[in-house]
Amino acid sequence: MFKSAIAIMEGTKAALMAIKANAMRSALTCLGIIIGVAAVITVVAVMQGFTKQINDQLADMAPDVTTIKPFTSIEQEMVGKNAKLTYNDFLALKARVKEAETLTALMFTWRFSGGAEYGNKSHSSRVMGTEQDYQKAYRTFPELGRFIRAEDDEKRRRVAFIGPSIIEKLNLPKNPVGEYIKLGGEWFRIIGVAEKQGSLLGFDQDDYINIPISTMSALEGPSSSSNVQIMFRLKEDS
Structure with missing residues (x-):
């Protein structure tokens, strides 16, 4: 248990040191992730709005006729x-x-x-x-x-x-x-x-x-x- 805790601490320390040593790369990676997630959310929202618009227009065309x-x-x-x-x-x-x-x-x-x-x-x-x-x-x-x-x-x-x-x-x-x-x-x-x-x-x-x-x-x-x-x-x- 003690050895596992030490391993986790050392791993965390190594990760933080790597992030600090490559601050610019880390920041750009985070920014890329944020932009990617935002882009996916935007595309989904646009597609949902487009689908609703199409459905509304098709309803106006009287699909039950x-x-x-x-x-x-x-x-x-x-x-x-x-x-x-x-x-x-x-x-x-x-x-x-x-x-x-x-x-x-x-x-x-x-x-x-x-x-x-x-x-x-x-x-x-x-x-x-x-x-x-x-x-x-x-x-x-x-x-x-x-x-x-x-x-x-x-x-x-x-x-x-x-x-x-x-x-x-x-x-x-x-x-x-x-x-x-x-x-x-x-x-x-x-x-x-x-x-x-x-x-x-x-x-x-x-x-x-x-x-x-x-x-x-x-x-x-x-x-x-x-x-x-x-x-x-x-x-x-x-």
Whole structure:
């Protein structure tokens, strides 16, 4: 026991002497350890914050909403066939499906793929036809003005609800409600601006324009090359 105590004391003394003899090296070693630990803590904190931000943004994208898209196999494409959903398919589903809490749709067409014009400015943005329940499904709320209503669809009004990035891209007034922009060669009156969502993995979530889906369908015509996606959220007890 006595010999062990002496050994410990001698070892401690030797260590202290070594530290004293190499004070600068010891200080740098301690500093390196402190910096390393601080760096690890910082990286963990940043990653946790980044993960929370991603989760919050994904939650805003309505992960509980199911999307139905048309699918065309390679074999069908090779013989000139193309599966698609139409505006009438959406109307039929909406009239018959009662188990859905929310059922809405998005329409894209070649006619509106050129984006928007205002004055001498133009911008290639996502122009989508939709209707009032899209707001409920994707929690799209206006910062200014209002969203698309049922009567806008019923009367095929030429109105537009825009993402906030459109204001800067087209050099619109800070409050653009009431201004007219040209979409697909037609004039549309801005009725609302969405709340800012920011970017997700480099993708600008605020660069879009919504117009009534019935208006887009009517302007595209019966020989439509439109692409319709149908989205729904089931009731909790379904």
